[in-house]
Amino acid sequence: MEQKSAKWHLSEDEDETYSEAQTNPRQRKQSRAKRRKGNTGKPVAAGHRITRATASLSELLDAFQFGIQLESPSDDADQKDGSSFESVIEVLFPECMEARHDAWAQTCETVDSGEVIRPLSRYETTATLNYAKEKYKGTPSVANNIILRKLELLRQRRKANVQEFQAPTNHDTLTPLQAQTSAAPPESLDYLRAIQTTPYENSFASRLYGSKPQKTPGLIAVDWETRTPWMNLMDDIHEHHCIAYPERDQSERLQMAITYVSLQPCHLKQVHDLLTRVFWNGIDVSDSLQYSPERSTVIAMYGHLVVGVALLSSPQETYITYLAVRAGWDNSQIATTILYHLISLNPHRDITLHVSANNPAMLLYNRFGFKAEEFIVGFYEDYLHSQSRASMNAFRLRLRR
DSSP, X not given: OOEEEEEEEEOTTSOEEEEEEEEOHHXXXXXXXXXXXXXTSSBOOTTOOOOTTTOOHHHHHHHHHHHHHHHSXXXXXXXXXXXOHHHHHHHHHHHHHHHHXXXXXXXXXXXXXXXXXXXXXXXXXXXXXXXXXXXXXXXXXXXXXXXXXXXXXHHHHHHTTOOOOOOOSOGGGOOOOOOOOOOSOHHHHHXXXXXXXXXXXXXXXXXXXXXXXXXXXXXXXXXXXXXXXXXXXXXXXXHHXXXXXXXXXXXXXXXXXXXXXXXXXXXXXXXXXXHHHHSOTTOOOXXXXXXXXXXXXXXXXXXXXXXXXXXXXXXTXXXXXXXXXXXXXXXXXXXXXXXXHHHHTSTTSXXXXXXXXXXXXXXXXXXXXXXXXXXXXXXXXXXXXXXXXXXXXXXEEEEOO
């Protein structure tokens, strides 16, 4: 009957792996004879013990080979003496664990939160790279691509036995660099001194991010946390499409923030359409661009889509003419955020407005401290349709400051 013999191999990544091969009895005897003679060329005795001061890789392999010999059926004499692989490893294991912790103590770092971190081992680096390459078969994101490059660089450095650069913690011990005279032509130095900044399209950042950074004019605030019903619906549609067509290449859904900006000329078309849908026809707010829009207007944007608007007549009058949110984006605190920024842009000034008597926005204004000062009958008769559900009567509210 064929027997199994164990032998060690070294992979290309220098990760030791254990494999078993099928051999015949003659080959098994030859391999056993080789194992009796350790890597150091000395026979391994039954009482062999490795200490932390004298331990080496060859002696450790001798100990493991000696343990394999003890488990073979032919070594009955050693079995009777009470020697076994378990008895050898019981002596070595605590010292190996202690040596490993000492090595970790020299390489580990402690972050600000108090958590101890250690460098990845060779096996962990290889396993992480293989898992990432299997998961991100397509085009990985920028963050994942940077991590993969760093892991691959770490792997290549370890294979080449290149030590990583450690910045000195004590800057006083740095040796000052001696000035060296340059032999470059004077015209080349003049060209270098004339360079002020690197254009973005030629910089490393453009190669890293792949697109020009967009400057948002009149930016007031950016909100990454708010999730609206419309955004959740689009995520569900994208997820169901990926499930229905798994064979197609599915691109990751781009996540964007809700930005709050002042009114710009490019917003007018969408703002007029939104106000027409919420209030009535014929609304034109183009003149808001002439009365300090950075203080009297707040527009909520999702990408290039206008999802909310709040307008003051002017910074001098501070009368709220319109406040509206697009359908599908309500009940998400967008109206609250718009009103908050509009009030913050005009400190120490009273703000007034009119609101329909049955408009739920009354609760919103009450939370900000608006108080009803007047009830006007038929205020909206000239604006609302006769079949409109909104009340023709209105309250006049004021925020005193």
